[in-house]
Every structure is written in structure tokens, then in C-alpha cells.
Amino acid sequence: xxxxxxxxxxxxxxxxxxxxxxxxxxxxxxxxxxxxxxxxxxxxxxxxxxxxxxxxxxxxxxxxxxxxxxxxxxxxxxxxxxxxxxxxxxxxxxxxxxxxxxxxxxxxxxxxxxxxxxxxxxxxxxxxxxxxxxxxxxxxxxxxxxxxxxxxxxxxxxxxxxxxxxxxxxxxxxxxxxxxxxxxxxxxxxxxxxxxxxxxxxxxxxxx
Numbered sequence: 001x002x003x004x005x006x007x008x009x010x011x012x013x014x015x016x017x018x019x020x021x022x023x024x025x026x027x028x029x030x031x032x033x034x035x036x037x038x039x040x041x042x043x044x045x046x047x048x049x050x051x052x053x054x055x056x057x058x059x060x061x062x063x064x065x066x067x068x069x070x071x072x073x074x075x076x077x078x079x080x081x082x083x084x085x086x087x088x089x090x091x092x093x094x095x096x097x098x099x100x101x102x103x104x105x106x107x108x109x110x111x112x113x114x115x116x117x118x119x120x121x122x123x124x125x126x127x128x129x130x131x132x133x134x135x136x137x138x139x140x141x142x143x144x145x146x147x148x149x150x151x152x153x154x155x156x157x158x159x160x161x162x163x164x165x166x167x168x169x170x171x172x173x174x175x176x177x178x179x180x181x182x183x184x185x186x187x188x189x190x191x192x193x194x195x196x197x198x199x200x201x202x203x204x205x206x207x208x
Contacts (some may be wrong), residue, residue: 002026002074005046007033008199010102011067015053017120017195018071018157022078026199062176068098071154075119081153093147097162099181101137104129104189105169113168131171134179143176152186160186163197167206174208184208 001125002024006012019026031037031052038050046054047065055070057077064070071094075082082090111122112114139161140147147155163183166173174180186192187205197203 001059003056005029007031012053013161014067014158017192018074020191022080075154076094087146090153090155097158118133134176138176138179141182
């Protein structure tokens, strides 16, 4: 059984979506970021950077931190969405999400959604970068069904929850037809719908 220590964020949703997709038995242990539970010593032992998500694979008594590493582990363990023939392509797009898409959209959230009016420079900078991310993803998806190729993989699972916050971005997802096609196709997956609602609050995937 997999224990998922997480919060209701895009990085947290990546793992619950993956666990639903591979149909592993799992339970969610909520980490309340607003009460600084991620800074507790017992959590820091599992996650040195004090970040969610973390999984504990109780079957082998192993814990992992960092969402990308967790997706790779679950892909290897399940034999799903991380096939060897495609792995170098999957890794490229997964690392792109981890190093670029997530961090930059996350900064856009901070300046545009959470703290508007605090920094004109920050708002303009990250709006511009986030718009470019949409363009880059749209261009890729014009020539490829999914990010790493013809098949749905952990690269898509990693990226989807960040684009699912498109209403926060105010960029206009529907202006990007290929990214919209990808988003809607993934939104229709039952496992994605279940995993997106990782805290069982009845949360729905935002429409375009």
C-alpha cells in the first residue's frame, strides 16, 4: 500500500492522478501547509526540502520525495506510462515540467493570483513567461498527440495539473487549440478526474 503525504496543489495532484491511473491501493495523509506541518521534524526526515508530496511504499518500507522522482518510481513499479522505448523522450518533458513549467507558473500564481499589486515587475515578468509556456506546449502538441510522443505518459500527468489552473493564469487556454485538445482529452480520463479530487471534496477539473 502506498501512503501519499500531500496537499491540494498541482504537485500533489500529480501523484494522486498517477495512483488512480495505475490502480494502486493508496491512502492520503494530508499535510496542512497553512499550519506549517511540512516543517515538522518527522516530515523533514522524509522530505529534506520540506516539500510535498512524499510517498511511503509500505510494501517495501521505502519513502520518496520530489514529485518527478515519485512518478518515475511508480511508473517503473507499475510498468505503466513510463515505457523503456520512450523513456528518454518522457524524461525530457518530465524534467521540463519540473524545472520550467511548474516553477514559472508557480511564480505567476504568486504575483498574479495571490499577491496582485505587490510587484508590477513580477506580474509582467511571470505573465510573459507563462504565456510563452502555453505557446511552447501548444507548438509541441501540434506535432505530437502527447508531450513525449503518441502515448500518454507521466510527462502528461506531471504537466496537466498545472494547466488545470488556467483560470488563475488569465492567459486564455482556449486561444491555444492544440493545448486545449490535449487538456480536454486528459480531462475525460476517469482516473484523472478521481485523482484531481485528491482530498475527496468533490473538486471538478476546470472547464476551458
